[in-house]
Amino acid sequence: MISPDPTAYDMAEHARRYARVSRLMPDVEWGAHFDLVKGIEELKRQRNALILAHNYQRPEIFHGVADIQGDSLALARAAAESDADVIVMCGVHFMAETAKLLAPDKTVLLPAPDAGCSLAESITAADVRALRAAHPGAPVVCYVNTSAAVKAECDSCCTSANAIEIIENLGAPEVIFVPDEFLASHVAANTSVRIIPWRGRCEVHERFTGAEIKEYRSAADVFVLAHPECPPDVQRAADFVGSTSGMIAALERHRPERAMLITECSMADNVSGAFPDTEFTRPCNLCPHMQRITLPKIHDSLMRMSPQIEIADDVAAAARRSVQRMLDLGGQRRS
Numbered sequence: 001m002i003s004p005d006p007t008a009y010d011m012a013e014h015a016r017r018y019a020r021v022s023r024l025m026p027d028v029e030w031g032a033h034f035d036l037v038k039g040i041e042e043l044k045r046q047r048n049a050l051i052l053a054h055n056y057q058r059p060e061i062f063h064g065v066a067d068i069q070g071d072s073l074a075l076a077r078a079a080a081e082s083d084a085d086v087i088v089m090c091g092v093h094f095m096a097e098t099a100k101l102l103a104p105d106k107t108v109l110l111p112a113p114d115a116g117c118s119l120a121e122s123i124t125a126a127d128v129r130a131l132r133a134a135h136p137g138a139p140v141v142c143y144v145n146t147s148a149a150v151k152a153e154c155d156s157c158c159t160s161a162n163a164i165e166i167i168e169n170l171g172a173p174e175v176i177f178v179p180d181e182f183l184a185s186h187v188a189a190n191t192s193v194r195i196i197p198w199r200g201r202c203e204v205h206e207r208f209t210g211a212e213i214k215e216y217r218s219a220a221d222v223f224v225l226a227h228p229e230c231p232p233d234v235q236r237a238a239d240f241v242g243s244t245s246g247m248i249a250a251l252e253r254h255r256p257e258r259a260m261l262i263t264e265c266s267m268a269d270n271v272s273g274a275f276p277d278t279e280f281t282r283p284c285n286l287c288p289h290m291q292r293i294t295l296p297k298i299h300d301s302l303m304r305m306s307p308q309i310e311i312a313d314d315v316a317a318a319a320r321r322s323v324q325r326m327l328d329l330g331g332q333r334r335s
């Protein structure tokens, strides 16, 4: 029996992956990534590693080396369900921490340890304790874009895909919701639960304006999809408001001729291949933290098995409860 030639397989796989980015990237650029992509694939096999990539990652990572792509909830669940020994999180620090909470026995690598998030940095565990003291009896729900130390102080975690569902399923008349004030106003507009917000903001989404959308709309008929981290006037001007996975599902349902994604702009690059009949137009804001992950850093991280995510046992136990509560309250569903 002739065994398959692994080099030939690599080339076929490489060509298949290029087909997904050929509209965005000249083949010379894709070729320039070849050695690193091959090296990362080899290290993945040696380490029994799984690469997870958030929807905002660079196309050469998203299409070139990722085994699983998705929103923050999908990535955390994939980490827990995988039988890999090593998880490489191509995303930001809170995503790597969440993966570690759900997969405590696995080694979780974050190739750029300085990949933070303005929302996660907007609130501390002490801030949550002070909010609880100011509003006795109100449960605290934290957005997944928070540190493990903050999650440890909360009753349940949520993501943008399930925030409304989690808050309603708590069954309380008022809920403290941290830290994103714009996601809080989105939830408040869609539920009868009274929301006590914090004043955190995403430095990327807060820059979009409703006026920009109106300007685009006056020039062309366009289906507008906005992330709920955008300001309220942007959300009001959009045809659909939802998480990154929710936006993809809405595109699948509507198949618009022209679409504008009001979110981190790598996402339109990453999903455009799956919607060849849709023309994507968008104002472009990049997340500097997401962009810190690069192919050389992924390769280096797998070589050195560093930097690894570690969470103190007492913090991890309490934070895991808050993530588990989200899953128990029905956080499996997507919106």
Ligand code: 13P
Pocket (backbone or CB within 6 Å): 055, 070, 071, 072, 073, 145, 159, 160, 161, 202, 227, 229, 242, 243, 244, 245
């Ligand atoms: P999603 O959970 O929708 O992927 O969003 C995460 C994020 O950081 C958006 O800015």
Ligand code: SF4
Pocket (backbone or CB within 6 Å): 092, 116, 117, 118, 119, 120, 145, 202, 203, 204, 205, 229, 264, 287, 288, 289, 290
């Ligand atoms: Fe954080 Fe905003 Fe970047 Fe998402 S886009 S990781 S919320 S800074």
